[in-house]
Amino acid sequence: MQTIAPELADLAALIADPGRAGILTRLMDGRAQTASELARVAGITPQTASWHLAKLVERALLQVERRGPRRLYRLATPLVAQMLEGMMTVAAIDPHPSRPQPRIDAEMRRARTCYDHMAGELGVAVTEAMLERGYLELDREAGALTAAGTVFLGEFGIDLRSQPRHRRVLCRPCLDWSERRPHLAGRAGAALAALAFQRDWIRRRPQGRSVEITEAGLAAFRTLFGARI
Amino acid sequence: MQTIAPELADLAALIADPGRAGILTRLMDGRAQTASELARVAGITPQTASWHLAKLVERALLQVERRGPRRLYRLATPLVAQMLEGMMTVAAIDPHPSRPQPRIDAEMRRARTCYDHMAGELGVAVTEAMLERGYLELDREAGALTAAGTVFLGEFGIDLRSQPRHRRVLCRPCLDWSERRPHLAGRAGAALAALAFQRDWIRRRPQGRSVEITEAGLAAFRTLFGARI
DNA sequence: ATTACGCTTCGATCATGATCGAAATGTTCA
DNA sequence: TGAACATTTCGATCATGATCGAAGCGTAAT
Incomplete structure (x- = not known):
């Protein structure tokens, strides 16, 4: 058994x-x-x-x-990445809330990649902005891109309709272990991260998983997405 | 870092x-x-x-x-359950495909609950039937209930619209470790399992996580859902 | 109060696997 | 072929934690 x-x-x-x-x-x-x-x-x-x-x-x-x-x-x-995501989410839960939280590196908390999508404050901020604008529906368990969201991403050249069988099911929530809030993962999240790298909104730091948000990136995330970051 | x-x-x-x-x-x-x-x-x-x-x-x-x-x-x-799900999915991957697969208990493989939803052959069969009928969109990463699916579940008294903020985002794919295929989890999956218990389509076995499919259940899953089981 | 039962604590024993220095292997380039 | 470098293999040492018998504790029922 x-x-x-x-x-x-x-x-x-x-x-x-x-x-x-x-x-x-x-x-x-x-x-x-x-x-x-x-x-x-x-x-x-x-x-x-x-x-x-x-x-x-x-x-x-x-x-x-x-x-x-x-x-x-x-x-x-x-x-394997998804499994580790899940484990980190639980690992980040402090079993003794009274004790001081484990220190998380500031750069790491600010912005990093989580396998193929953006995470940290950046990932969460972009996700929440998209939620507020009605581009996205997302809770801790599931997610969906709205029609408006599909159009919005399409304006950046992101065409997620290329796979015929998958229309709206391109979002996956990934519970951010540093922010304790879900951020956008799945196909849409990966496409968004790829776009951000391509347009030089974010750059990989030579070491580690954290990424640097460029000045152009900060402006883009704020004005184009409405992210509070 | x-x-x-x-x-x-x-x-x-x-x-x-x-x-x-x-x-x-x-x-x-x-x-x-x-x-x-x-x-x-x-x-x-x-x-x-x-x-x-x-x-x-x-x-x-x-x-x-x-x-x-x-x-x-x-x-x-x-x-914690979601974390274990993810780990079991990886744990079930045989690192050496040539060697014999680890034996999985037949009852367990047939039908079991995975925290709050149905899994095993039953879970996968019901999920695939709902996919074929266009009630559901689901891949390994994300899922969404279609309008037809919402109506379908509504006929069983399942009203998932009660939470105003979450309209379609009620599905989560859960990769079945015994079947290697995704099955329906999330709010919709939990509601469906609750319905099945309530209508006595499935019964918990006294020991273990496996569940018994009743005769009425077999008929219901086949005729009402079109599940090949 | 006493008994029964479920569970936990204590203590001694035992097994497993992580570690690094030293040396070997393998690959590229000149 | 030989030198330089990345990585692996070998061997000895060391630390951690799982295990169960025996005993203790707490709860509920008689």
Whole structure:
């Protein structure tokens, strides 16, 4: 009867190590990283990282790609990212509300990517602005793009109607672990983030998952979207 | 920068023990269970279970309620259930496709509840039938109820329009770990499961999360929903 | 009050896996 | 071929936490 429980425990054990958790967190932006970089952010030696990475690949949480003498690691599927999202949401809940909240890096809280979409204050602000303007319907469980929203995104060249079978079902709420409020994920969220990178509204910082909002981006999010940020 | 990683590791460590994983799995149906029952399904002694349960409550994954000499444990929030859903989905992925799949209990695979909605073959079949009839739009990431779907559910007395702010956004896809296909979750999924229990289409089995499909239920799912089950 | 029962606490034992230095492997480039 | 560099493998050490018997505690019923 409990047939899935052992597999669940094994999977959790894989994430239960601080080193591996750091590696997975670093890979949450969906990009590939070298073994050395992952060792650095996890605060462990390359040997130890190598051992951890082998386990993660063995269990198919990560994919590895050889590029010359380096090896690039990335999350194996979006399913893994979604799982980590869910875990982070719970991990961010303080079991003892009286105690001081764990400090979250300011840049990280301001704006970051969550696999393929925008998160942090930026992600939440853009999402709430779109909600207020009636472009979006979203709660903690589900989301939908309205007709007005489809038109709005279409003006930026985002055409989500290309997939015939999926008309409105392009939104997914992703509960932001730093803001405790849902932000826009799913196909629409990914398209929006891609647009923001393309128009140089946001730029990836050289290290980490946090992104920088450019001056043009700040203006665009405020005037075009009405985001309070 | 990696500020969430240690919390993620701690959370995962809590799930990484087979005993605790068994307990959490057992509680996935959203109901409360006694400490003894949880010890039994996890295959551990009551002392050990008590120790595990204390840790899970301490970390706020579980809520405990005293009823007389017994203590009833339940998942603290739906967020925990959603997290476990996501983990089970990944846990069910076989990292080595060549090897034999882990055996899943037949009753469990046939029909079970996943926190507040139907899952297993039943959940998937009902979802697919609703998709085919155009009541639903759903992919792996998002879902929406169509106008026809709202009318259809309305005929069963399910009125999802009661919450003014949420019109169509009542569906959430939940990737079924035994079927590898999405089934209907979210508010609509919960309402549908409640209806099925109320009309005695499905009955909870005394032990475990699996449910029994009654003869009337089989007929209803087939004729009223067009489910191939 | 006493008994019965469910649950928890304590304490001793045991097993697992993370860690890093040292050395080996493998790849690219000159 | 040889040098430089990224990564992995090996081996020894170390730390953490799961386990259950025995005992204690709290609640409800007689």
